[in-house]
Amino acid sequence: MTPEDLVEIELIKQLKYKYMRCVDRKLWSELSECFTGDATCAYSGGKYAHEGRDAICAWLEGSMSADSFHSSHRVHHPEIQLTGPTTATGTWALEDTVIETKLGFTLRGAAFYEDRYVKEDGSWKIEHTGYQRSYEEMQTRKDVPGLTLTASAWSTGGRSVIDA
Amino acid sequence: MTPEDLVEIELIKQLKYKYMRCVDRKLWSELSECFTGDATCAYSGGKYAHEGRDAICAWLEGSMSADSFHSSHRVHHPEIQLTGPTTATGTWALEDTVIETKLGFTLRGAAFYEDRYVKEDGSWKIEHTGYQRSYEEMQTRKDVPGLTLTASAWSTGGRSVIDA
Amino acid sequence: MTPEDLVEIELIKQLKYKYMRCVDRKLWSELSECFTGDATCAYSGGKYAHEGRDAICAWLEGSMSADSFHSSHRVHHPEIQLTGPTTATGTWALEDTVIETKLGFTLRGAAFYEDRYVKEDGSWKIEHTGYQRSYEEMQTRKDVPGLTLTASAWSTGGRSVIDA
Numbered sequence: 001m002t003p004e005d006l007v008e009i010e011l012i013k014q015l016k017y018k019y020m021r022c023v024d025r026k027l028w029s030e031l032s033e034c035f036t037g038d039a040t041c042a043y044s045g046g047k048y049a050h051e052g053r054d055a056i057c058a059w060l061e062g063s064m065s066a067d068s069f070h071s072s073h074r075v076h077h078p079e080i081q082l083t084g085p086t087t088a089t090g091t092w093a094l095e096d097t098v099i100e101t102k103l104g105f106t107l108r109g110a111a112f113y114e115d116r117y118v119k120e121d122g123s124w125k126i127e128h129t130g131y132q133r134s135y136e137e138m139q140t141r142k143d144v145p146g147l148t149l150t151a152s153a154w155s156t157g158g159r160s161v162i163d164a
Numbered sequence: 165m166t167p168e169d170l171v172e173i174e175l176i177k178q179l180k181y182k183y184m185r186c187v188d189r190k191l192w193s194e195l196s197e198c199f200t201g202d203a204t205c206a207y208s209g210g211k212y213a214h215e216g217r218d219a220i221c222a223w224l225e226g227s228m229s230a231d232s233f234h235s236s237h238r239v240h241h242p243e244i245q246l247t248g249p250t251t252a253t254g255t256w257a258l259e260d261t262v263i264e265t266k267l268g269f270t271l272r273g274a275a276f277y278e279d280r281y282v283k284e285d286g287s288w289k290i291e292h293t294g295y296q297r298s299y300e301e302m303q304t305r306k307d308v309p310g311l312t313l314t315a316s317a318w319s320t321g322g323r324s325v326i327d328a
Numbered sequence: 329m330t331p332e333d334l335v336e337i338e339l340i341k342q343l344k345y346k347y348m349r350c351v352d353r354k355l356w357s358e359l360s361e362c363f364t365g366d367a368t369c370a371y372s373g374g375k376y377a378h379e380g381r382d383a384i385c386a387w388l389e390g391s392m393s394a395d396s397f398h399s400s401h402r403v404h405h406p407e408i409q410l411t412g413p414t415t416a417t418g419t420w421a422l423e424d425t426v427i428e429t430k431l432g433f434t435l436r437g438a439a440f441y442e443d444r445y446v447k448e449d450g451s452w453k454i455e456h457t458g459y460q461r462s463y464e465e466m467q468t469r470k471d472v473p474g475l476t477l478t479a480s481a482w483s484t485g486g487r488s489v490i491d492a
Binding site (some may be wrong): 001003006045074078079095107108109110134136138143144 | 332334335339342344345346348349350353354364368376398399400402403404423425427473474475477478480481484485487488490
């Protein structure tokens with residue numbers, strides 16, 4: 001590994017971080033910049049598999065665009081391997097939380113991503129992404145006494161309503 | 165981006181990590197080293213806004229110093245942009261948990277930081293920090309059956325009391 | 329800090345990420361590659377202390393190998409200091425969740441690691457690792473209404489069973 005390799009690795013990390021940010025902030029047009037045209041995905045152990053940037057982005061937007069859908073997808077532990085001047089692989093650990101206030105559930109999970117990246121016209125893109133769950137759990141929110149949503153990017157302007 | 169840029173980016177990351185560590189470990193005098201004298205903050209979508217290092221640090225210490233206040237503020241996904249030899253911006257994803265055993269609540273949240281940094285006398289400092297919540301939720305602890313605090317840095321010396 | 333230092337720091341981070349991945353994916357033989365022969369550990373404020381790679385790995389495997397034990401150990405905020413050509417120290421922030429479906433509990437915690445690393449035959453290894461809890465809490469799962477495990481690497485092939 002050389003200092004020049006580290007530049008490529010940092011650029012791949014920033015690509016992944018942009019992808020996660022676009023998902024959780026619902027930035028759907030910026031999200032599509034993250035993928036190659038022929039990208040593939042295999043989320044949740046292959047349960048959610050799609051082919052092509054447009055199909056992936058349409059599925060993500062369709063699943064997550066509601067204002068009642070609050071998500072935090074956080075990735076950790078990048079083990080990025082450069083496999084050639086314009087190709088790389090990477091594993092990541094995921095933790096995600098979804099709070100769906102209209103459907104009334106919380107979902108919490110952990111997983112490991114296995115990704116492939118390619119550099120096109122000087123920019124790294126996701127060629128394949130997918131993860132296998134370590135675990136996932138779901139909970140109905142109405143059954144939890146004393147639980148209140150106190151801030152939302154979509155209904156409180158990202159400010160807490162707690163009186164501190 | 166050059167290898168030399170990466171050194172600056174790493175130093176900015178370490179600054180942010182030091183800030184988070186000082187908050188969660190209640191290291192208030194070390195915390196003040198992280199800010200410029202005229203730093204500003206706008207936490208929680210601007211709800212908690214302060215001007216000047218002393219005002220920011222006083223507010224953080226005042227909010228978080230009680231032994232019953234247990235926090236985990238974790239930042240992820242650094243997208244750091246060097247904007248000049250001594251200036252930079254950065255976005256980060258936050259996840260935070262607060263367990264307040266005296267007041268009897270748990271708070272969990274997710275947010276995105278937008279920061280500005282400046283290099284003063286060879287050291288990067290936070291010039292501005294602030295975040296907008298994706299979500300925040302609060303829960304009363306006494307209403308959760310079978311929930312027990314089993315370790316605390318302030319009441320068990322950081323050791324678990326579980327009999328394993 | 330030089331670009332060459334960053335290479336060493338990246339290699340130390342990848343070592344730590346490999347360690348965490350091996351723990352959560354139950355890759356016990358790959359895990360043992362992460363330690364020096366005479367490594368020591370002091371987890372949970374020193375409550376779980378062991379001497380020697382074999383003793384550490386035996387304890388980790390013994391504690392975490394059951395298929396009913398689902399864990400997510402995530403480390404954050406690396407402040408790595410190179411202290412010589414083949415020695416380094418590092419602090420990290422930990423967040424961990426354990427879901428034990430047979431024993432019927434969830435454990436959630438936060439902590440700070442203080443590690444030492446050495447480079448042996450060109451590879452960084454963990455010489456000492458240990459953490460002090462900020463907090464740890466435990467909850468019985470049967471008392472939580474509407475809580476269901478919906479995916480497991482060991483019982484559903486890492487796929488969600490939710491009908492989406």
